[in-house]
Amino acid sequence: MVTGLVEGISWLIKQRIWGEIIRMSVHVIWMDPVANLIWVGLPGVLLALTALACPRWLRWRAAMGILVFFSSLSLVLLFTSMNRLVVLVVCLGLAVRASRLMTNRRDSLLRLVRRSLPVLAALVVACAAGIGGWRRWYEYRARHGLPAARAGAPNVLLIILDTVREQNLSAYGYERPTTPFLEHFAAEGTRFDLALAPAPWTLPSHGSIFTGRRPTSLGTVRNEPLDDRYPTISEALAAHGYSTGGFVANLAYCPRELGLSRGFHHYEDYPMSLGTLVYASRLGRVLMEFQRVQNLVGFHDILWRKNAAEVTGEFLRWQEHQQTHPFFAFLNYFDAHQPYIPPEPFRSRFTTITRPYVPRDVDVNFSDMTGDEIQWSEQQYDGSLAAMDHSLGQLMSTLKSRGVLDNTIVIITADHGEHFGDHRKVSHGNSLYRQLLEVPLIIRYPARVPAGRVVSEPVSLADLPRTVLDMAALSDPYGFPGYSLNRYIKHDSTFDPNAIVLSEMPALELPGATSLVQGNYHFIQWFEHPRQLFNLVEDPLETRDLAATPEGIRQIAKFNRALAEIQRDLPVKKPVRRPR
Numbered sequence: 001m002v003t004g005l006v007e008g009i010s011w012l013i014k015q016r017i018w019g020e021i022i023r024m025s026v027h028v029i030w031m032d033p034v035a036n037l038i039w040v041g042l043p044g045v046l047l048a049l050t051a052l053a054c055p056r057w058l059r060w061r062a063a064m065g066i067l068v069f070f071s072s073l074s075l076v077l078l079f080t081s082m083n084r085l086v087v088l089v090v091c092l093g094l095a096v097r098a099s100r101l102m103t104n105r106r107d108s109l110l111r112l113v114r115r116s117l118p119v120l121a122a123l124v125v126a127c128a129a130g131i132g133g134w135r136r137w138y139e140y141r142a143r144h145g146l147p148a149a150r151a152g153a154p155n156v157l158l159i160i161l162d163t164v165r166e167q168n169l170s171a172y173g174y175e176r177p178t179t180p181f182l183e184h185f186a187a188e189g190t191r192f193d194l195a196l197a198p199a200p201w202t203l204p205s206h207g208s209i210f211t212g213r214r215p216t217s218l219g220t221v222r223n224e225p226l227d228d229r230y231p232t233i234s235e236a237l238a239a240h241g242y243s244t245g246g247f248v249a250n251l252a253y254c255p256r257e258l259g260l261s262r263g264f265h266h267y268e269d270y271p272m273s274l275g276t277l278v279y280a281s282r283l284g285r286v287l288m289e290f291q292r293v294q295n296l297v298g299f300h301d302i303l304w305r306k307n308a309a310e311v312t313g314e315f316l317r318w319q320e321h322q323q324t325h326p327f328f329a330f331l332n333y334f335d336a337h338q339p340y341i342p343p344e345p346f347r348s349r350f351t352t353i354t355r356p357y358v359p360r361d362v363d364v365n366f367s368d369m370t371g372d373e374i375q376w377s378e379q380q381y382d383g384s385l386a387a388m389d390h391s392l393g394q395l396m397s398t399l400k401s402r403g404v405l406d407n408t409i410v411i412i413t414a415d416h417g418e419h420f421g422d423h424r425k426v427s428h429g430n431s432l433y434r435q436l437l438e439v440p441l442i443i444r445y446p447a448r449v450p451a452g453r454v455v456s457e458p459v460s461l462a463d464l465p466r467t468v469l470d471m472a473a474l475s476d477p478y479g480f481p482g483y484s485l486n487r488y489i490k491h492d493s494t495f496d497p498n499a500i501v502l503s504e505m506p507a508l509e510l511p512g513a514t515s516l517v518q519g520n521y522h523f524i525q526w527f528e529h530p531r532q533l534f535n536l537v538e539d540p541l542e543t544r545d546l547a548a549t550p551e552g553i554r555q556i557a558k559f560n561r562a563l564a565e566i567q568r569d570l571p572v573k574k575p576v577r578r579p580r
Contacts (some may be wrong), residue, residue, distance in 0.1 A: 001120040003040075003071045004033030007078055007282060021223045021257060025270035028280045030127040032074075033120070035281035040070045060106060065099035074283040084286075142238075142265040149241030149326050154445065154472050155408040156237065156328040157399075158464070160209070161388060162202065162250050163337040163428060165417025166195075166438045168382055176350050178385040181393035182412070182442065189410070189444030190453040190489050194536070196501050196517060197416045198462045200436040201429035202253040204506050205415040205461070206260055206332075210234065212465040212480040215504045216512060226259030231478040233465040234263030237328040240474050245327065247314045249306040249334030264330070268314045271306050279303040291358070300359050301341050308333045308391035316398055335388045336418070338362045338427060340380035346387040350379045366419075366426050378420040406446050409471050413461060414439035422541070429505075432515040432524050434534075434542050437503050443489070445471055455488045458501045458517045500562055514566070516559050523559035531556055 008029035014020040022028075047063045072091045082090070102109055166172050171182035172193070198208035203226070204215035210232040211218065220226055234244045245266040248254035254269065261267040270276050278284035285303070287293050294300050311331055319327060335342065339359030353376045360369065360377065369377075392412070399405040417436045419425040428436050441461065443449050448471055463482040469475070470484035498518065505513035507527070516523040522542065524532045533552045534542040546552035 001033040001037060003075055004036035007074050008032035010078060015257060023252060023255060024280060026131055030124045031277055031280035033124050035277050035284055036074060039281060039283050040067060043070055061099045061103040064102040065095040068098040069095035074281055077282045077286055139266050143243055146243065146325055147241045153326045155326045155404060156468055156472060157408050157410045159331045159412045161336065161414040162332055162334045163416060163418050164385065164414035164439060165435055166440050167435060168385060169440055172440065176382050178382045179389040181389045185444060186442045188451050189442055190449050190455060192441035192455045192459055194456060194458040195413065195439055195441030196437045196458060196460055196503055197439050198460060198503055200416045200432060200505060202250055202415050203258060206254065208462045209464055212462050212482045214502060215506045221506045225257060228262060232263045233468055234328060236469065236477055238263055239477050241325055242328045243322050243325040245318050246330045247311050248332040249311050250332050251304045254332050266318055270304060275303040300339055308335050308388045312391050312395045333388050336381055336384040340377055340384050342380060342383035342387045346383040349386060350382045362427050364426060366424050369426060374421045374426065409445040409468065411443050413441045432503060432505060432513055432526060437515060449489055453489060457488060459485055459488060460501045502566060514563060516562060521555050523556065525563065
């Protein structure tokens with residue numbers, strides 16, 4: 001418990017004082033001692049049973065050395081990046097030295113343990129209760145301090161399907177029935193057939209969806225969190241009297257410490273689960289990195305993974321108590337992200353390959369995978385999509401039974417797509433091709449959104465903040481950039497056919513990589529590589545680069561001029577003043 005508390009406090013010092021991204025909840029301060037009780041307690045129980053059964057076989061000094069070895073592993077692994085073999089040697093040396101000292105002071109050590117154990121246990125319980133109590137108090141104060149909302153203001157539900165590309169959804173014409181519910185849902189609202197994500201990976205794309213700003217203006221490069229330079233749609237709706245709640249499953253880039261929780265009164269990220277408990281301990285994480293350990297326990301998933309059903313349950317429990325104010329809820333589903341491990345019956349629904357494969361993580365390269373492995377991965381991905389679709393159906397059915405669905409603006413979209421061998425790539429965050437940028441976008445709100453409408457013009461998800469405020473008939477307190485997508489939904493509206501949709505890959509050296517879509521053409525500038533041009537209508541998979549053709553040269557000249565104008569408007573570092 002002592003080593004666990006030291007480890008937990010160390011994590012929080014790294015996060016709160018040194019500003020490091022630790023990707024762990026503040027609950028780590030009590031979860032670490034509990035996790036270490038497991039890692040050190042298991043060999044401790046075995047030693048105790050051995051001592052009881054055969055006391056001659058086990059000496060005090062040997063038992064203490066074994067326990068010190070296990071308890072020191074977490075601390076040594078926390079503060080060093082040494083080779084694992086070196087870590088074992090260091091911990092073995094600590095165990096030998098400590099066991100000698102403990103043998104000489106056995107009676108005083110036992111007295112210390114008896115006296116300190118209740119204090120340590122009470123401290124751990126107090127930490128858990130204090131953190132939980134503080135968050136409930138914060139939410140209570142925020143909810144009771146809300147201004148009055150406009151009479152009849154609709155609820156807003158934003159659902160982001162992490163890592164979901166449009167190409168694999170039956171709601172958009174895919175041959176496998178991956179999304180039967182979304183097909184039905186799209187018939188009740190408006191479907192956008194060329195919605196483009198602002199960025200090809202999670203954090204900058206979410207940041208742009210929340211703020212309406214271009215990704216390169218947000219500073220979300222690598223592990224840099226979304227700062228408070230620009231207001232978010234959650235802050236705007238809270239200013240209009242909305243109760244706001246976030247429920248996220250992507251805990252690599254959507255937890256509180258990455259900045260997306262700003263403006264939410266209630267935010268659920270890390271679950272209270274056995275996997276999260278194991279993840280809290282450095283020793284637990286290191287053990288679960290070994291393939292042999294994963295095979296032994298039959299677990300190849302992410303330790304903190306929450307499935308769509310769990311996220312749905314978290315939201316519905318919260319929504320049930322939102323009676324006095326309209327709500328804005330953000331749900332992030334993570335089922336379609338690597339490793340692709342859908343539950344049954346969805347796991348076997350689209351699988352044609354019987355040879356077993358171990359799921360790959362996000363760091364895998366195209367050259368490391370066989371053709372069968374890529375095919376199997378996509379089939380498991382499709383099963384994950386079907387599992388999410390099933391949860392979406394249950395969610396909407398519950399909201400309908402509660403009588404709130406028709407007065408709720410429901411937006412279902414994704415933050416980016418995925419590669420499955422396209423352009424010799426797998427995973428995401430590694431290109432600006434259509435497979436990563438083209439995502440679903442379906443909006444349902446019977447009061448203002450016509451049923452069965454299909455919009456074929458290219459649109460950007462960065463326009464969602466303006467769209468939400470426009471549909472809810474609310475003023476814009478912060479002046480979000482962009483345009484409302486209502487101009488595409490209304491039959492009598494007009495829009496610019498020459499409008500350009502921008503997507504970007506933020507980089508340490510600006511301007512990074514850029515994608516521009518105008519009409520039928522897709523222009524890509526990918527760092528030092530030659531610029532590319534594709535015709536989205538004639539070549540939907542983007543296999544024929546038109547850059548060297550006469551028409552391509554003419555179009556690229558137009559895009560170059562547009563890109564030069566865009567790059568003049570690079571990120572503004574001066575903070576934006578917000579009205580109080």
